[in-house]
Amino acid sequence: MKNNFLKRILSIFFLGPIFIFCILNEGFAFNFLLFSLFVLFIFEISKLKIVYIKIVLFFIFLIFLYSFYNLRYLAEGLKIVFLITFITWSSDSGGYLFGKLVGGKKINFISPNKTLSGYFGSIILVQLNLLYIYYYEINIFKTLYMNILFLFCCTLIVIFGDLFFSYFKRLNKIKDYSNLIPGHGGLLDRLDGFIFLVIMFNIIYLII
Numbered sequence: 672m673k674n675n676f677l678k679r680i681l682s683i684f685f686l687g688p689i690f691i692f693c694i695l696n697e698g699f700a701f702n703f704l705l706f707s708l709f710v711l712f713i714f715e716i717s718k719l720k721i722v723y724i725k726i727v728l729f730f731i732f733l734i735f736l737y738s739f740y741n742l743r744y745l746a747e748g749l750k751i752v753f754l755i756t757f758i759t760w761s762s763d764s765g766g767y768l769f770g771k772l773v774g775g776k777k778i779n780f781i782s783p784n785k786t787l788s789g790y791f792g793s794i795i796l797v798q799l800n801l802l803y804i805y806y807y808e809i810n811i812f813k814t815l816y817m818n819i820l821f822l823f824c825c826t827l828i829v830i831f832g833d834l835f836f837s838y839f840k841r842l843n844k845i846k847d848y849s850n851l852i853p854g855h856g857g858l859l860d861r862l863d864g865f866i867f868l869v870i871m872f873n874i875i876y877l878i879i
Contacts, residue, residue, distance in 0.1 A: 682852050694743070694752055701743060705736050711858045715848040724839050728859075735866045738873030745876060750807045755872055757800050758822065759865040762829040765789070765796030790830065797826045811875065828871050829864030836863040 693704035712732050716725045742751050769792025803809075804818055812818050836859050840848065847856030859866075 686852065690756075694749070694756075697743070705740060708858065708862075709736060711851065715851075715857050715859055718845075718849070719839075719843050721843055724842060728839065731866065731870075735869055738870045741873050742869065742876065747809065750809055751872060751876075754800065754803060754807075754809060755865065755868050757803060758797055758825050759829050759868055761796040761800060762793040762826050762864060763833075765792035765794070766830075766833075768792060769795075793830060794823060794826050797822050797829075811879075825868060825871075828868050832864035832867035835867070836860070 690704070693700045709732070712728075716728050719725050719728075739752075742748050742755075745751060766789040770786045770789030773786075773788035773792070798819065800822055801815075801818060804811075812821055836848075840846070848859040849857030851857050852861055
């Protein structure tokens with residue numbers, strides 16, 4: 672556990688600044704990020720054996736890239752992208768830390784590695800993003816109650832993304848989509864919840 676946790680931390684410290692740099696800089700840097708994500712995605716799905724899963728993932732990823740691009744170039748796009756990033760990171764970190772440190776009952780019918788404490792950890796840590804929402808005045812919803820409920824729904828979306836991509840891994844009988852990111856697995860292992868959350872945010876901003 673300690674060795675894997677160290678790998679996860681080192682990967683974040685290496686890849687995090689690159690991701691932030693590309694997000695902060697419009698134009699070439701951000702477009703290069705999207706292109707790089709697409710190339711790595713093609714590399715990962717090319718190894719999958721089930722054709723219909725490749726097709727489903729391909730269309731989902733295209734929608735994700737389109738949504739990511741749209742959100743970044745909104746008037747407050749930078750704030751939104753970082754909010755999505757922090758929500759995903761909070762959910763993943765809460766689930767991982769609470770699941771490993773607290774442990775408890777495993778939810779085998781969902782996933783053999785998921786615990787009830789991990790899901791509670793995700794929900795709790797994601798609510799810390801209320802501070803970010805109010806500090807940067809991201810007015811998706813006007814009331815505290817609605818923003819709490821919204822962040823709770825965001826947690827469910829991230830968890831759903833994790834389970835969705837994990838399910839496709841099990842169908843293909845693989846542990847990770849690749850070993851590109853030490854401690855995390857592949858691109859799709861790292862971006863699973865982020866992908867669906869970006870799509871959801873884009874739908875919200877298209878509606879409002």
